Amino acid sequence: MREDGPVTSLDPAVAARLKRDADGLVAAVVQDADSRDVLMVGWMDDEALHRTLTSGRSTFWSRSRQDYWVKGETSGNIQEVREVRLDCDGDTLLVVVDQTGPACHTGDRTCFDADRLL
Amino acid sequence: MREDGPVTSLDPAVAARLKRDADGLVAAVVQDADSRDVLMVGWMDDEALHRTLTSGRSTFWSRSRQDYWVKGETSGNIQEVREVRLDCDGDTLLVVVDQTGPACHTGDRTCFDADRLL
Numbered sequence: 001m002r003e004d005g006p007v008t009s010l011d012p013a014v015a016a017r018l019k020r021d022a023d024g025l026v027a028a029v030v031q032d033a034d035s036r037d038v039l040m041v042g043w044m045d046d047e048a049l050h051r052t053l054t055s056g057r058s059t060f061w062s063r064s065r066q067d068y069w070v071k072g073e074t075s076g077n078i079q080e081v082r083e084v085r086l087d088c089d090g091d092t093l094l095v096v097v098d099q100t101g102p103a104c105h106t107g108d109r110t111c112f113d114a115d116r117l118l
Numbered sequence: 119m120r121e122d123g124p125v126t127s128l129d130p131a132v133a134a135r136l137k138r139d140a141d142g143l144v145a146a147v148v149q150d151a152d153s154r155d156v157l158m159v160g161w162m163d164d165e166a167l168h169r170t171l172t173s174g175r176s177t178f179w180s181r182s183r184q185d186y187w188v189k190g191e192t193s194g195n196i197q198e199v200r201e202v203r204l205d206c207d208g209d210t211l212l213v214v215v216d217q218t219g220p221a222c223h224t225g226d227r228t229c230f231d232a233d234r235l236l
Contacts, residue, residue: 036154084236118202
């Protein structure tokens, strides 16, 4: 699909460091800058990362809807991006944000609140 | 490959809630219990999750080596598991650990220390 990256304005020096999965995506872990809670995990292709870096709003690729989505676009529960880091493997991003309202679409503060296995 | 889950002793009630990718895996975000730093992201199949839940040591599936690995098995930089949570989508785990030594194989404290994009 997008293994070689889509048409995007992402900085080529950054794009060259990404190790995308078969669908051209990297995982993006979103962490709250203040509480330091892990809020959610989304997926980004090159263009979603470019938009996240340049717009200051975290932007993901929806695997189910096959489209971009800006977190909070409809709910108002936006994420203002303070920091973006790439891991040592190049296949995961850490996005540190100021979260407005609950991060989870269920209304929970984080997407990890509801189901504790251990 | 392992879409239907491997032969594993993972609690069927937990296995039924997992939404695995095409390779039978879910992402596992590892967070330090004390510093609350996001340390790394690994991948787990049903059996890796079972071992993580029952052994108290975080255990992953290596996509490159196609084998299980216990974090710190060779380096000594083990992760003692304090908490495991499943996200609202069932496709990501949050593993909260007591980390011994640096979490990254590069010697960095976390896998996100070296490459800041924003």
